[in-house]
Amino acid sequence: MLDVAIRRRQGSFDLDIRFQAPIQGITALFGRSGSGKSSVINAIAGLAKPDAGHIRLDGTVLFDSAQGIDVPAERRRTGYVFQDSRLFPHMTVVNNLLYGMRRVPERERRISLDPVVELLGIGALLTRKPHTLSGGERQRVAVGRALLAQPRILLMDEPLASLDAERKAEILPYIERLRDELNIPIVFVSHSVDEVVRLATTLVLMADGRVTATGTVADLSVRLDVGAILGGQEVGAVLDTVVASHDAATGLTALTFPGGTLTVPQLDLGIGQHLRVRIQARDVILALEPPSRISVHNMLAGRIVELGAESGPSRDVKIDLGGSFLLARVTRHSVERLELGVGTPVFALVKSVAFDRVFPGPSGSGSGSGPGPGGRNIAL
Numbered sequence: 114m115l116d117v118a119i120r121r122r123q124g125s126f127d128l129d130i131r132f133q134a135p136i137q138g139i140t141a142l143f144g145r146s147g148s149g150k151s152s153v154i155n156a157i158a159g160l161a162k163p164d165a166g167h168i169r170l171d172g173t174v175l176f177d178s179a180q181g182i183d184v185p186a187e188r189r190r191t192g193y194v195f196q197d198s199r200l201f202p203h204m205t206v207v208n209n210l211l212y213g214m215r216r217v218p219e220r221e222r223r224i225s226l227d228p229v230v231e232l233l234g235i236g237a238l239l240t241r242k243p244h245t246l247s248g249g250e251r252q253r254v255a256v257g258r259a260l261l262a263q264p265r266i267l268l269m270d271e272p273l274a275s276l277d278a279e280r281k282a283e284i285l286p287y288i289e290r291l292r293d294e295l296n297i298p299i300v301f302v303s304h305s306v307d308e309v310v311r312l313a314t315t316l317v318l319m320a321d322g323r324v325t326a327t328g329t330v331a332d333l334s335v336r337l338d339v340g341a342i343l344g345g346q347e348v349g350a351v352l353d354t355v356v357a358s359h360d361a362a363t364g365l366t367a368l369t370f371p372g373g374t375l376t377v378p379q380l381d382l383g384i385g386q387h388l389r390v391r392i393q394a395r396d397v398i399l400a401l402e403p404p405s406r407i408s409v410h411n412m413l414a415g416r417i418v419e420l421g422a423e424s425g426p427s428r429d430v431k432i433d434l435g436g437s438f439l440l441a442r443v444t445r446h447s448v449e450r451l452e453l454g455v456g457t458p459v460f461a462l463v464k465s466v467a468f469d470r471v472f473p474g475p476s477g478s479g480s481g482s483g484p485g486p487g488g489r490n491i492a493l
């Protein structure tokens with residue numbers, strides 16, 4: 114468990130943060146610019162000292178003001194990947210990689226060069242100098258260097274922010290592999306919803322130096338107040354689905370999840386594979402009766418459990434599908450016209466879905482953690 118409870122005053126900014134996150138997987142700190150995300154990871158790294166509180170990692174105390182403990186940064190064994198790679202320009206890639214490792218006594222080395230090079234796909238770059246690499250390649254080397262310093266935790270501060278969409282797409286699968294194949298906790302700072310949905314195991318939402326919500330991506334995605342925290346944009350339910358069947362005749366794949374089935378254009382995935390999908394609230398239409406003769410073929414029956422606050426002309430509505438939840442963004446006018454309220458049975462018509470990632474199932478069965486169809490938004 115990563116247990117953070119810190120206060121720190123910096124200028125006129127007041128940071129007061131508490132969260133606990135499991136060691137497994139990626140904990141994403143998500144919030145607007147200036148919400149205090151970097152300040153939190155700087156405190157974990159030992160680069161900025163909190164005024165009060167504690168930071169514990171899997172039972173090890175890194176900082177505790179009450180006990181007078183403040184482990185110096187260089188003894189915390191944190192791997193830090195910055196927005197810009199900060200590689201040593203005069204050193205080759207391999208020397209950059211080995212730099213941190215050489216400073217760790219041999220008996221304490223658990224991660225060695227070859228698996229890291231393989232994991233990050235940087236074998237062909239070893240003799241090159243950083244200035245000859247693309248931004249994405251540089252970031253992969255920076256991740257490798259951080260890993261080889263044998264960290265107890267990997268801290269990544271917007272490692273993809275300086276990359277264009279193509280380079281991001283190139284590096285995301287590698288970060289997924291770190292998450293799924295290495296047993297190192299990762300704290301990942303981001304202000305991109307796409308990145309967070311795809312990568313995060315645990316989400317810590319931050320605003321104005323405070324934690325506003327903590328939980329899994331699927332749980333937080335359907336909380337109506339989260340939309341407001343995220344600035345009212347991009348709200349949508351995240352569903353963890355399983356590939357149930359392919360129909361060659363229609364060219365469709367059925368994905369099941371607790372409470373329903375989605376049919377999508379055929380996916381190149383095996384039966385039983387797990388796929389995380391996101392359905393944006395604005396891509397869901399509500400009907401009181403099952404409409405006939407329409408092109409949309411995903412219709413999910415459910416019941417309204419919550420109506421969000423009015424924001425402009427629209428309202429977000431949360432629908433219980435019987436095991437999972439969906440969000441729909443409808444106009445205020447429609448809420449009145451259809452007399453939508455808590456308890457109203459509805460049919461949710463899904464216009465489009467984004468595939469976020471293939472991920473190992475809860476039992477590890479039928480999984481593949483490869484890049485999968487990631488990130489595509491498909492009209493249904």
Ligand SMILES: Nc1ncnc2c1ncn2[C@@H]1O[C@H](COP(=O)(O)OP(=O)(O)OP(=O)(O)O)[C@@H](O)[C@H]1O
Pocket residue numbers: 123124125126144145146147148149150151152153304
């Ligand atoms: N050393 C410092 N002295 C005074 N104020 C600081 C210091 N470091 C950060 N701040 C302020 O603390 C606030 C939080 O900054 P921080 O960098 O943690 O936010 P962030 O969420 O990581 O933002 P971004 O996404 O833009 O990197 C900001 O208002 C910033 O100006």
